[in-house]
Amino acid sequence: MSVGLQRLREEPDLIRRGALDKGEDAALVDRALELDARRRRLLGEADGLKAERNRASKQVGDAIRGGAAPDGPRVAAFRAASVAAGERIAALDAEAAAVEAELEDALLRIPNPADPDVPVGDADANVVVRTWGDLLPRAGAGPDGPWERKPHWDVAEALGIIDLERGAKVAGSGFPVYRGAGAALQRALIDFFLGVHTRENGFTEIWPPAVVNAASARGTGQIPDKEDQMYVITRDELYLVPTAEVPVTNLHRDEIFEPDALPVRYAAYTPCFRREAGAAGKDTRGILRVHQFDKVEMVLFERPEASGEALEWMTGRAEDLLRRLGLAYRVLLMATRDMGFVQAKKYDLEVWAPGVERWLEVSSCSNFRDYQARRMAIRYRPAPGAKPELVHTLNGSGLALARVVAAILETYQRPDGSVVVPEPLRATLGTDTLLPS
RNA sequence: GGAGAGGUGCCGGAGUGGUUGAUCGGAGCGGUCUUGAAAACCGCAGGGCCUUCGCGCCCCGUGGGUUCGAAUCCCACCCUCUCCGCCA
Numbered sequence: 001m002s003v004g005l006q007r008l009r010e011e012p013d014l015i016r017r018g019a020l021d022k023g024e025d026a027a028l029v030d031r032a033l034e035l036d037a038r039r040r041r042l043l044g045e046a047d048g049l050k051a052e053r054n055r056a057s058k059q060v061g062d063a064i065r066g067g068a069a070p071d072g073p074r075v076a077a078f079r080a081a082s083v084a085a086g087e088r089i090a091a092l093d094a095e096a097a098a099v100e101a102e103l104e105d106a107l108l109r110i111p112n113p114a115d116p117d118v119p120v121g122d123a124d125a126n127v128v129v130r131t132w133g134d135l136l137p138r139a140g141a142g143p144d145g146p147w148e149r150k151p152h153w154d155v156a157e158a159l160g161i162i163d164l165e166r167g168a169k170v171a172g173s174g175f176p177v178y179r180g181a182g183a184a185l186q187r188a189l190i191d192f193f194l195g196v197h198t199r200e201n202g203f204t205e206i207w208p209p210a211v212v213n214a215a216s217a218r219g220t221g222q223i224p225d226k227e228d229q230m231y232v233i234t235r236d237e238l239y240l241v242p243t244a245e246v247p248v249t250n251l252h253r254d255e256i257f258e259p260d261a262l263p264v265r266y267a268a269y270t271p272c273f274r275r276e277a278g279a280a281g282k283d284t285r286g287i288l289r290v291h292q293f294d295k296v297e298m299v300l301f302e303r304p305e306a307s308g309e310a311l312e313w314m315t316g317r318a319e320d321l322l323r324r325l326g327l328a329y330r331v332l333l334m335a336t337r338d339m340g341f342v343q344a345k346k347y348d349l350e351v352w353a354p355g356v357e358r359w360l361e362v363s364s365c366s367n368f369r370d371y372q373a374r375r376m377a378i379r380y381r382p383a384p385g386a387k388p389e390l391v392h393t394l395n396g397s398g399l400a401l402a403r404v405v406a407a408i409l410e411t412y413q414r415p416d417g418s419v420v421v422p423e424p425l426r427a428t429l430g431t432d433t434l435l436p437s
Numbered sequence: 438g439g440a441g442a443g444g445u446g447c448c449g450g451a452g453u454g455g456u457u458g459a460u461c462g463g464a465g466c467g468g469u470c471u472u473g474a475a476a477a478c479c480g481c482a483g484g485g486c487c488u489u490c491g492c493g494c495c496c497c498g499u500g501g502g503u504u505c506g507a508a509u510c511c512c513a514c515c516c517u518c519u520c521c522g523c524c525a
């Protein structure tokens with residue numbers, strides 16, 4: 001994942017500005033430029049010598065075929081020339097490789113510049129773009145007088161649908177067990193999301209592996225950026241996926257799309273595994289922050305000129321799901337220092353959870369422009385026979401289940417402890433109300 | 438897990454040390470012909486690097502090695518296929 005060298009050379013100021021806006025070190029830009037110049041100098045010199053060596057080698061062959069003695073003086077001279085060039089080439093190549101490694105390292109630490117319309121600043125600068133639905137207060141007015149909405153963990157316990165203790169027993173804390181209607185609710189949500197995406201939004205459904213190899217983890221930047229967030233199966237050198245983004249984006253690694261192939265739009269369900277290292281003690285109750293959760297992810301490959309519009313569209317698709325579930329939410333345009341290293345523009349969708357009176361992040365929709373594509377070498381041909389160019393990649397949750405479940409339980413609970421099932425899920429669940437056990 | 442075969446360009450498929458970065462076929466693109474299309478014929482046609490654009494350099498699964506010279510020889514690893522074993 002990196003900015004392009006060509007762009008770095010042509011617009012160093014823009015890249016520098018982008019790094020500063022994201023709170024990163026802009027000096028790396030100059031470091032990279034310097035390394036790039038050195039690398040090109042070394043490469044040029046080495047290439048010249050290689051041409052010499054190739055010529056000498058060819059002369060050996062020509063001389064022998066022309067009747068010269070294979071061990072005669074003429075042939076020996078050509079051989080010597082080739083060997084001499086070879087020695088210098090080896091030295092230059094070694095140096096070039098070292099410089100290139102340094103350059104790569106510098107490039108990797110230069111962030112993707114944010115789009116011009118992204119607010120500059122930290123979380124305070126995030127912009128609420130829109131809000132939808134009624135923000136229910138914790139205190140409600142029921143048929144038998146005032147009542148207090150409960151947090152989802154209390155609702156879930158009364159219904160007997162989430163078993164955190166037994167999850168901790170069989171796997172560990174942060175691995176919830178969904179039971180009965182709770183399990184069916186998971187299945188219903190996954191089916192609802194995928195159904196809308198495939199039948200109405202034109203996505204192709206993908207059911208990818210839940211583990212990836214090191215090359216794939218590197219492709220989307222999990223290695224080295226977020227390595228300690230992933231569960232690793234060391235014996236087989238595999239990583240449990242933290243999101244479907246990883247396997248699905250890597251589907252087209254090192255590929256070239258033909259002119260009429262784009263856009264390619266995938267919707268994929270996977271369980272997601274996250275170690276949540278460094279988040280100990282945060283959101284420990286309920287299912288707001290867990291090590292395993294379920295998510296349907298949207299992954300888009302777009303032509304560069306279409307990616308800006310595609311982000312708005314994709315965000316709209318995620319919002320549509322929340323509306324149909326009748327959950328109040330807001331859309332945040334994330335500011336430069338709160339959006340992440342690799343995103344060019346990002347919207348977060350936060351659902352309102354009246355039981356805990358908090359906004360819960362249930363989707364994050366990002367445009368990476370060509371930043372991810374460069375690292376994974378995902379390209380497209382603008383026209384038949386034309387030179388390949390990098391595609392733009394985007395992805396967004398549509399949606400993440402655990403927090404949606406929390407919001408449903410808190411939004412649709414009733415004073416008697418029952419929970420109304422949102423309309424789109426009723427057919428699968430076979431009921432319109434969940435009753436306390 | 439055991440045995441065998443193989444990994445070459447968009448696909449198929451040649452090539453086992455010296456203009457082979459790669460024969461050939463198909464698909465593709467451009468053209469001729471045609472009212473149009475098909476067919477036929479001609480031509481173009483892999484990816485990347487370098488502000489030296491050059492009959493320049495690198496790439497035939499990946500990484501090393503041998504050699505003046507490697508797609509071709511050697512070693513390791515990865516992957517695919519077939520058979521056997523095991524198994525949801």
